[in-house]
Amino acid sequence: MPAAVRQIETVVKDRALIERRHVQICDAALHLFARKGYHLTSVREIAQAAHLSVGALYTYIKSKEDILLLVYRRILNLFQVKMSETIVESGDPTAQLRAGIEATLTLYDDYHDLILVLYQESHTLRKEALQQLFGVDRQYVSMFQAIIERGNRKGHFVAEDPNLAAIMILFLCAVWPLKRWNLKKYDLATVSDGVVGILLNGIGGGHGLRNDRAAD
Amino acid sequence: MPAAVRQIETVVKDRALIERRHVQICDAALHLFARKGYHLTSVREIAQAAHLSVGALYTYIKSKEDILLLVYRRILNLFQVKMSETIVESGDPTAQLRAGIEATLTLYDDYHDLILVLYQESHTLRKEALQQLFGVDRQYVSMFQAIIERGNRKGHFVAEDPNLAAIMILFLCAVWPLKRWNLKKYDLATVSDGVVGILLNGIGGGHGLRNDRAAD
DNA sequence: CCATCCTGAACGAGCGTTCAGTCAGCGGAG
């Protein structure tokens, strides 16, 4: 994201009020989107939940899509902040990776509805808005990638392609919100351990390493 | 799925014709859903693409949701068939797992649009229809689970919780269709190797196995 | 009494769904 995030144009002048209202709208939309999805949530419902009239709502946004964008931006900002905090704190790469994964899973747990919306509705956004999201996503991936590269250098990891590994690690964390119905019998801690375990050691327990590819 | 899959009620009598038309409708809807998503595709569009009038279409389905169900059933059936074929063929658990993962990824590649629809729109279905999907999903998971359990017994794998492992493995395969924009620079073979590699050995290369949990 | 913010009825478009009507094909009666 080279340029600053484009502001959503509004009719209202008072900047502080705009900010307050945007938070209001976000909160309202967040819950509704999570429960019913973007398409099945009407602007009227969002307005009502945000304690605004439809007209008032439309002085703080230009279109319904802006609301989705508002929600996405908020959640992604939050994630970036929390993650950079977590990663800095812990020292050796393995602990760092574990911390990163656990933090991500905790965030995904807190905002599991939002993750669903993120995965389910991002195709709704226009090209330009999508590019913004991709940018944030890439940043998130590169945080993990950096950890892995450091771990490779220090001899803790042997990831051939740190970028690919980072993408997969981050994606695997999404199993918690996205496959909730499949994981009903597990709690967050169990899944967290499972994810960390499989990512560090796989299920092979170190038997027949890289070279068993030649067997087939 | 204890009971047989409930048939979609139709007005038309001729069973063979119904089957033919359902295939027609599936094909048409499949492409439209993949391109625009379920909500943004109108019944009129589907009818046109299926070379049917709106009225005729409605003699083969009861509601728009039936079309989504039709599409889901087809794709899931296809997956199950292809997967059971693949798994049976290969012998030792490691090869079997690899074959399963590669087959899943290939299927996900062939039908990547469909996987997107599956993940993005399943919250649209009513409870009853969702239960059907979950049932199929569980079967799919248990195919992988069986492989892992056999591998554990034979000493190839050391997965503590085969069910959790199976869920994660299957989910990780979805990275290919769901994170396409992130994986643009990779091809299927590379991602396939990456997924198999990380699942068998993790990124730790066998260093500091299970017990490094105690370090934090 | 203006500037600023808010209200909610109204608008046009598009949706999923229906149904009165059309028509091809077929079997039996003349």
Place this chain on the structure above:
DNA sequence: CTCCGCTGACTGAACGCTCGTTCAGGATGG
């Protein structure tokens, strides 16, 4: 062979509804 009536599949205009969006007018406070 022709005609008739009938069945079963198809047509597409029409219906009722809800949607996202707008805007003339009301309220409020400085």
